[in-house]
Amino acid sequence: MSNLLTLVKTLLTLPRKRVNGAASLLTGWWLIRLLWRLRGLVAMTLVVLFVYSTWGWVGLVLLAVLPPVLSFAWRVLHPVSHTWLVNGLTARHRLRHTYGSRWDAVMVACNLHVPAPGGDHITPTLQKVTLAPVGDVLHVRLLDGQAPADFARQADELAHAFGVPEVRVTTTGPGRVELVLVLLDVLDEPVILTDVPPVTDLRRVRFAIGEDGEWRTRNYANIAAEVGGGVPGSGKTAGETSLACGLIQNPAVQYVVIDGKGGEDWSWIAPRAAAYCAEDEDLTAVLAVVEQVHGLMRHRLKTQKANRGEANFWNLPLDPNHPAVFLVVDEVQTFTDTKGMDPETKQLAWQITARLSALVKKGRSAGIVTRLLTQKPTNDALPTAIRDNASVRTAWRVMSKDAAEAILGPIVRDTEVSPVDIPEAMRGIAVVATDAGRLERVRFPFVDEHTAEIIAARVAGLRRELTEFGAPAVEDDQEAEDDPAGVRA
Numbered sequence: 001m002s003n004l005l006t007l008v009k010t011l012l013t014l015p016r017k018r019v020n021g022a023a024s025l026l027t028g029w030w031l032i033r034l035l036w037r038l039r040g041l042v043a044m045t046l047v048v049l050f051v052y053s054t055w056g057w058v059g060l061v062l063l064a065v066l067p068p069v070l071s072f073a074w075r076v077l078h079p080v081s082h083t084w085l086v087n088g089l090t091a092r093h094r095l096r097h098t099y100g101s102r103w104d105a106v107m108v109a110c111n112l113h114v115p116a117p118g119g120d121h122i123t124p125t126l127q128k129v130t131l132a133p134v135g136d137v138l139h140v141r142l143l144d145g146q147a148p149a150d151f152a153r154q155a156d157e158l159a160h161a162f163g164v165p166e167v168r169v170t171t172t173g174p175g176r177v178e179l180v181l182v183l184l185d186v187l188d189e190p191v192i193l194t195d196v197p198p199v200t201d202l203r204r205v206r207f208a209i210g211e212d213g214e215w216r217t218r219n220y221a222n223i224a225a226e227v228g229g230g231v232p233g234s235g236k237t238a239g240e241t242s243l244a245c246g247l248i249q250n251p252a253v254q255y256v257v258i259d260g261k262g263g264e265d266w267s268w269i270a271p272r273a274a275a276y277c278a279e280d281e282d283l284t285a286v287l288a289v290v291e292q293v294h295g296l297m298r299h300r301l302k303t304q305k306a307n308r309g310e311a312n313f314w315n316l317p318l319d320p321n322h323p324a325v326f327l328v329v330d331e332v333q334t335f336t337d338t339k340g341m342d343p344e345t346k347q348l349a350w351q352i353t354a355r356l357s358a359l360v361k362k363g364r365s366a367g368i369v370t371r372l373l374t375q376k377p378t379n380d381a382l383p384t385a386i387r388d389n390a391s392v393r394t395a396w397r398v399m400s401k402d403a404a405e406a407i408l409g410p411i412v413r414d415t416e417v418s419p420v421d422i423p424e425a426m427r428g429i430a431v432v433a434t435d436a437g438r439l440e441r442v443r444f445p446f447v448d449e450h451t452a453e454i455i456a457a458r459v460a461g462l463r464r465e466l467t468e469f470g471a472p473a474v475e476d477d478q479e480a481e482d483d484p485a486g487v488r489a
């Protein structure tokens, strides 16, 4: 009796928390809480006991063997749904046990918490975990008064706390950030394509892999021009090749290629290209092709509304009889940089530059996309009047900040992502601007020229002459026949 009295006295003098603990001990509530906490284990134990009591050892063996066999069969029959389920379960497990259990401690250690009244603190909410090819992605809801930049500043501390080489912070909406725990740099490995799927939607054209391992797409509707630059061998032509391989399979796309290197980098496209010119010395031939595309642009701008009912090409459905025209000028500095040219050639170069400039400024509503590539990204080779009107810009490896700026514009001075840092061996890696205007690193896929040749031959039947769509004829046809490798239009 005296023992019971002592116990009651002790309980009465205990602080509130400890009283709750003691009450829970007395009522058995603790047991229910423990079983709930271990509900997975409890459920499994019950299933094992049930199977054993009903079917004996045979049941237990089946229980051990059937789930992996069924899972394997599912994976073979429908890998997409299997991966979806497995990733979902893994992500849930990591949310609760890997990251959730340490979340508060990490936030406090990285100084991302906010003090609360009473000496306590509150931390941002870890809402969800998803799995990406590059590593786990933590979806975080910020506290009032916090900004994504607070997390970006602590990226190093977060990486150490989570035990990963790098944490990337991206904003996904107001009050939300994603922390990508990077386990591997997906851009390290080349992406070799042995075939390229046709591009069916010009508003979503896959062009490269981003740092999260996902494909990046571009919307070519209402785009007038792209500029791209990088040192020799950085992967410009290969990047353009992989893109062209998808686009040329669309019957509503015609390609015109001018290769200022004068080599055979683009010869694979000749059977499918509406016009192909690999001239680096005879600028008359180059001007003739540029004039033809320019003529098509003028024809469309003057007649499109009357003939098709809309002044803007991109408001109309894509139609093989009114194709989008991609004009690629590789090594454009051959024609735009007039240093060292004789007066006559200089005159031709100025004419070419003027026409390209007009295409870049006015080609959008005529459905003409001009793409200029150069290994000499200076203001002479890539006049700012052209660059500033090109809404899509790609910088492969360059040697200086000035070169980076000549391609990407002044934005490159204010960001950590720079094409100057791209290692020489990482061919095909480039810096591009995202839709949100930020710069990011991507890796272009690589399609070898034999594969490209096979694709071009497969769809050679889709090639049409630009004259069929209202472009003026190229004047020096006879010359083109005499020199088929040089000009074909």
Ligand SMILES: Nc1ncnc2c1ncn2[C@@H]1O[C@H](COP(=O)(O)OP(=O)(O)OP(=O)(O)O)[C@@H](O)[C@H]1O
Pocket (backbone or CB within 6 Å): 190, 191, 230, 231, 232, 233, 234, 235, 236, 237, 238, 239, 261, 375, 427, 428, 429, 443, 444, 445, 446
């Ligand atoms: N995305 C890529 N992935 C892997 N390797 C690549 C990639 N792009 C290019 N390469 C390699 O780099 C080589 C040079 O690429 P490419 O010809 O595209 O360079 P470039 O920048 O156009 O050079 P240049 O200005 O001299 O024409 C290719 O032959 C290929 O071996």
